[in-house]
Amino acid sequence: MNTQEKTVMAIFEEFPALKKKIPYVSLGEFPTPIKRLDRLGKEIGIGRLYLKHDGVSGPIYGGNKVRKLEFLLGDALHKRAKEVLTFGCAGSNHALATAIYARELGLRCISILLAQPNAQYVRDNLLLSHAYGAEIHHCRNRMAAYVPTFVKLFIRRLSQGKFPYVIPPGGSSPVGVVGYVSAGFELKHQIAEGLMPEPDKIFLPLGTMGTAMGLMLGLRAAGLKSRVVCVRVVDRKLANRGKFIDLFRKTVVFIRSVDPSFPQVEIAEDEIDIRHDFFGGQYARFTEQGMAAVDLVARYEGIRLEGTYTGKAMAALIDQARTDGFRDKVILFWNTYNARDFSSAIKGIDYHQLPHRFHRYFEQELQPLDKRHSK
Numbered sequence: 001m002n003t004q005e006k007t008v009m010a011i012f013e014e015f016p017a018l019k020k021k022i023p024y025v026s027l028g029e030f031p032t033p034i035k036r037l038d039r040l041g042k043e044i045g046i047g048r049l050y051l052k053h054d055g056v057s058g059p060i061y062g063g064n065k066v067r068k069l070e071f072l073l074g075d076a077l078h079k080r081a082k083e084v085l086t087f088g089c090a091g092s093n094h095a096l097a098t099a100i101y102a103r104e105l106g107l108r109c110i111s112i113l114l115a116q117p118n119a120q121y122v123r124d125n126l127l128l129s130h131a132y133g134a135e136i137h138h139c140r141n142r143m144a145a146y147v148p149t150f151v152k153l154f155i156r157r158l159s160q161g162k163f164p165y166v167i168p169p170g171g172s173s174p175v176g177v178v179g180y181v182s183a184g185f186e187l188k189h190q191i192a193e194g195l196m197p198e199p200d201k202i203f204l205p206l207g208t209m210g211t212a213m214g215l216m217l218g219l220r221a222a223g224l225k226s227r228v229v230c231v232r233v234v235d236r237k238l239a240n241r242g243k244f245i246d247l248f249r250k251t252v253v254f255i256r257s258v259d260p261s262f263p264q265v266e267i268a269e270d271e272i273d274i275r276h277d278f279f280g281g282q283y284a285r286f287t288e289q290g291m292a293a294v295d296l297v298a299r300y301e302g303i304r305l306e307g308t309y310t311g312k313a314m315a316a317l318i319d320q321a322r323t324d325g326f327r328d329k330v331i332l333f334w335n336t337y338n339a340r341d342f343s344s345a346i347k348g349i350d351y352h353q354l355p356h357r358f359h360r361y362f363e364q365e366l367q368p369l370d371k372r373h374s375k
């Protein structure tokens, strides 16, 4: 078990009482680097463009789920759970990250996964989840099917004397979100060190909202004024201002219940900046604009984005740079996508080893924009 702490979480530096009281397990490598993207900035007309590289947040698998899992899996261990149960879509980066880091800690991982548009990354993520011993269940129809599948599975585990620790989709509970509150303090420390000026705007994708919401809470608690631009990549039912505020308030209540010296930060509706126009109508359906952004970033900076989340967020950034003019602005793109190459870990795996219901992702065509792209 990885109990040795490599770095002190930024939030613990500021609130030492939290460190003693909040369950936490070190999984990642923090702070994550900040990179200046001069070539891309010049191309799209941004004076000072930076990237916060959460793609390398973990040694095996990076991306935005690592920060959340440090608190969620810490809590699971604290509650003496032997297994965790979580949710996502078939290619879920969250389900994969949970499978990997749960396994590292000796916990069994069970995931309930919903159908989604096909893409190469779905295949890769499923194979790696399998390689890490995750028990994966496919739920064919839409959201409603989650509940009966979950209830059936959960009751079966209980009858076997197991009590799985349940992690919500995307890890976006007040416990998980603390990881991104800490990221707000981490950025403040990096600004103080002179790694970049305080950004005017920070762009990132909006899924289950924990990343954007936690970051915004952390920035406000740290006294930073940067505006967070949340680029919605899921249905409006799942990501909207009402739910954002609700999760924000619950997280403040949770943190203050552990350490009352944490500030009582408030949020106003008009502070929540959600861009709806890059979604493309369906979760994980790649868009022309999103894939053009992926290509541009690869060409100018050699950084790999993808079509479900970060390509759409970058497309919004590029669009706003053109319409609003960011020439005299400091803009930060928060990269939430894994940058670790795991192709060798899945090389020899035959998809027939996966439960039958997942075979379709390997037998059916990729969506056209992915097919063209992965050539």
Ligand SMILES: *Cc1c(COP(=O)(O)O)cnc(C)c1O
Residues within 6 Å of the ligand: 063, 064, 093, 094, 170, 172, 205, 206, 207, 208, 209, 210, 211, 212, 309, 310, 336, 337, 338
């Ligand atoms: C899960 C995920 C997101 C969305 O984060 P939320 O906290 O669910 O809003 C963004 N980018 C990538 C690459 C992800 O895997």
